[in-house]
Amino acid sequence: MSDYAVEALNIVRTFSDGQVRALNDxxxxxxxxxxxxxxxxxxxxxxxxxxxxxxxxxxxGGNALVAGYDVVKxxxxxxxxIGLAGQNATVDESLTGFENLRMIGLLNHLNKAYVLARxxxxxxxxxxxxxANRVTKxxxxxxxxxxxxxxxxxxxxxxxxxxxxxxxxxxxxxQELWAIIExxxxxxxxxxxxxxxxxxxxxxxxxxxxxxxxxxxAEGTSAELKAQMGATVxxxxxxxxxxxxxxxxxVKDLSHQPANLEGSVLEMTVDNGPAVTAEALRRIDAAGxxxxxxxxxxxxxxxxxxxxxxxxxxxxxxxxxxxAGRRARRGANA
Amino acid sequence: MSALPTSLSTHSPLRWAVSDVMxxxxxxxxxxxxxxxxxxxxxxxxxxxxVLFRYVFGxxxxxxxxxxxxxxxxxxxVQSTIxxxxxxxxxxxxxxxxxxxxxxxxxxxxxxxxxAGRTVSDLFRNVLIIVIITGVGxxxxxRPTGSVVSYIQACLLMLLFAxxxxxxFAYVGLSAPNSEAAQAMTFPLIFPLVFASxxxxxxxxxxxxxxxxxxxxxxxxxxxxxxxxxLGTPHGHSTWIALAWAVGAVLVLAPLAVNxxxxxx
Numbered sequence: 001m002s003d004y005a006v007e008a009l010n011i012v013r014t015f016s017d018g019q020v021r022a023l024n025d026x027x028x029x030x031x032x033x034x035x036x037x038x039x040x041x042x043x044x045x046x047x048x049x050x051x052x053x054x055x056x057x058x059x060x061g062g063n064a065l066v067a068g069y070d071v072v073k074x075x076x077x078x079x080x081x082i083g084l085a086g087q088n089a090t091v092d093e094s095l096t097g098f099e100n101l102r103m104i105g106l107l108n109h110l111n112k113a114y115v116l117a118r119x120x121x122x123x124x125x126x127x128x129x130x131x132a133n134r135v136t137k138x139x140x141x142x143x144x145x146x147x148x149x150x151x152x153x154x155x156x157x158x159x160x161x162x163x164x165x166x167x168x169x170x171x172x173x174x175q176e177l178w179a180i181i182e183x184x185x186x187x188x189x190x191x192x193x194x195x196x197x198x199x200x201x202x203x204x205x206x207x208x209x210x211x212x213x214x215x216x217x218a219e220g221t222s223a224e225l226k227a228q229m230g231a232t233v234x235x236x237x238x239x240x241x242x243x244x245x246x247x248x249x250x251v252k253d254l255s256h257q258p259a260n261l262e263g264s265v266l267e268m269t270v271d272n273g274p275a276v277t278a279e280a281l282r283r284i285d286a287a288g289x290x291x292x293x294x295x296x297x298x299x300x301x302x303x304x305x306x307x308x309x310x311x312x313x314x315x316x317x318x319x320x321x322x323x324a325g326r327r328a329r330r331g332a333n334a
Numbered sequence: 335m336s337a338l339p340t341s342l343s344t345h346s347p348l349r350w351a352v353s354d355v356m357x358x359x360x361x362x363x364x365x366x367x368x369x370x371x372x373x374x375x376x377x378x379x380x381x382x383x384x385v386l387f388r389y390v391f392g393x394x395x396x397x398x399x400x401x402x403x404x405x406x407x408x409x410x411x412v413q414s415t416i417x418x419x420x421x422x423x424x425x426x427x428x429x430x431x432x433x434x435x436x437x438x439x440x441x442x443x444x445x446x447x448x449x450a451g452r453t454v455s456d457l458f459r460n461v462l463i464i465v466i467i468t469g470v471g472x473x474x475x476x477r478p479t480g481s482v483v484s485y486i487q488a489c490l491l492m493l494l495f496a497x498x499x500x501x502x503f504a505y506v507g508l509s510a511p512n513s514e515a516a517q518a519m520t521f522p523l524i525f526p527l528v529f530a531s532x533x534x535x536x537x538x539x540x541x542x543x544x545x546x547x548x549x550x551x552x553x554x555x556x557x558x559x560x561x562x563x564x565l566g567t568p569h570g571h572s573t574w575i576a577l578a579w580a581v582g583a584v585l586v587l588a589p590l591a592v593n594x595x596x597x598x599x
Contacts, residue, residue, distance in 0.1 A: 079442035090433040094365035107443040
């Protein structure tokens with residue numbers, strides 16, 4: 001077996017008879033024993049990639065090895081080595097937390113005594129012991145995600161796919177889930193994580209791939225990506241759009257990325273926040289242009305996209321009709 | 335994280351497949367047991383049919399050789415089990431909608447088990463329906479005149495027939511965009527078969543152009559066989575014809591459903 005837990009070579013996946021390309025020639029090498037992040041907005045192909053790697057969907061082109069097994073030719077071997085949790089794979093609402101884990105354990109063909117012990121252990125570890133015998137319909141969003149993750153871990157899989165594990169969670173639940181994921185990786189688990197959040201990728205993933213419209217647009221460590229686009233974002237708000245457009249050329253050279261002017265707000269990614277801010281203020285003041293607000297913030301996924309692609313994240317669900325349809329269906333149900 | 339060994343037991347694939355089917359069926363039955371109101375809703379419709387036909391329409395329906403309530407109840411039982419098997423479409427559609435099937439597909443379980451588990455749990459539910467409707471029938475004057483053995487044979491026949499049909503409803507459930515649509519889609523499929531049949535009235539009372547269809551269609555044959563067995567009256571070859579329909583149906587419908595399950599993502 002190679003050093004990679006997951007190797008995907010030139011994966012292509014089309015929907016609607018080839019009219020929509022959800023994945024276009026995506027190659028991934030996920031090293032064993034760390035978190036690998038797949039970062040991208042809705043419709044970028046992250047979930048399609050996870051579904052292919054977890055044998056739910058077959059690729060239109062290319063091939064993939066998970067734990068050394070081919071996802072198309074040896075799907076059952078792959079399934080024995082993976083756990084899947086996330087937005088599309090859910091727990092059974094009509095069963096209790098314990099019953100959910102027991103069912104997944106039995107369907108993994110583990111022996112009964114082991115399944116019982118393991119289910120109790122996971123419920124305990126994830127702070128769900130008290131809720132173990134309650135139907136999951138009554139669980140909070142955070143509890144559900146923890147149970148979902150526990151279900152993926154019943155069989156102790158060496159490789160874990162987490163598809164947007166914290167989307168829609170409150171900050172505290174996110175922190176709890178992050179801590180759990182970190183503990184898992186310390187224990188030797190390989191995690192392939194998809195996320196829309198840069199801070200999540202930054203916190204958990206050692207290596208990252210950024211997807212946009214089914215294509216890889218950047219890869220590297222989180223530090224490398226940040227270096228590529230500047231460490232902070234300076235946002236200047238002016239009293240009018242006219243003032244903003246007069247100020248823009250004055251501060252242009254302070255960033256190596258093109259500044260983003262939207263209405264009366266000028267945003268630019270900068271390397272040395274405080275120093276650049278001071279310089280920008282001096283120049284704007286000298287030109288007699290009035291500011292109404294100023295902020296320095298961490299770059300968001302939007303900023304990454306802006307600097308990598310030159311366009312903002314589009315809320316373009318139609319790029320992936322199959323998934324958009326599923327979400328709509330589940331949304332209607334919720 | 336765990337100090338326990340993963341202890342994968344080694345059984346034959348067939349044994350695992352059976353175990354998977356039972357795991358899924360058990361899960362469905364647990365869900366059913368948690369929502370007793372669902373059982374009420376399942377039997378309320380046939381009970382209303384019993385009341386409607388027994389007391390409202392029954393007075394004008396003449397059946398040679400039987401009291402109408404004795405004629406009606408075996409038919410209502412067949413109808414109830416067929417409507418019961420529609421539950422397969424609704425259940426699978428819900429599992430699909432909620433993302434549970436997504437999770438099952440990433441597990442090393444038998445592919446067939448999600449469908450087989452569902453049809454098996456719906457079979458158990460139909461047993462419950464038969465017991466309840468038989469009880470209701472007794473209250474309104476249903477007195478089967480056949481032997482206990484043939485009554486049980488009649489129950490087994492309609493359970494088998496409904497079970498085989500539920501594979502077709504599995505296909506419908508996997509094809510529908512949501513459970514409401516799944517239910518709506520089954521209606522035009524079963525409505526003509528249930529009502530243009532020997533379930534409520536003798537076929538001889540229908541217009542002559544309708545009779546050939548009403549006599550030979552599978553639900554009529556099943557109703558005729560079930561009635562004949564329960565009342566101990568002659569019913570020709572209808573038992574064998576009903577059996578043949580059931581087996582023929584499952585041979586066609588099960589591969590369709592399995593194929594659909596493979597493709598649905």
